[in-house]
Amino acid sequence: MSPLHLTHHATATGPVLRVAGELDYAQAAALREYVERLALGPGQSLVIDLSELEFCDSTGISTLLAARHRARSVGADVTLVAVPANTLRILTVVGLDRVFTIRPGGGTA
Numbered sequence: 001m002s003p004l005h006l007t008h009h010a011t012a013t014g015p016v017l018r019v020a021g022e023l024d025y026a027q028a029a030a031l032r033e034y035v036e037r038l039a040l041g042p043g044q045s046l047v048i049d050l051s052e053l054e055f056c057d058s059t060g061i062s063t064l065l066a067a068r069h070r071a072r073s074v075g076a077d078v079t080l081v082a083v084p085a086n087t088l089r090i091l092t093v094v095g096l097d098r099v100f101t102i103r104p105g106g107g108t109a
Helices: 028-037 058-073 085-093
Strands: 005-011 014-023 045-056 077-081 101-103
Touching: 005 028, 014 028, 014 058, 028 058, 045 058, 045 085, 058 077
Parallel strands: 014 045, 045 077, 077 101
Antiparallel strands: 005 014
């Protein structure tokens, strides 16, 4: 099991959050709490970079949805970038590829 490692940096358009390791039942609460503490305002975009995500279960998917809900509650958007193929497949199968903005590449935007 790889521990969840979260880092972020601020940009002019909003925070970029890098998620590394495993996003599962045991570790999803850490991401939820981290997102709650991020400074995020109306018109900004929270970019979640998943390029180093190794595993994501249903709890992890729910936590990504909670991050989207948090952002939208303050008038911000969410973009998922560099989503690993296995996680992208899950998002597509359940229709969340139509809920999230998903982009390839790193989260330095």
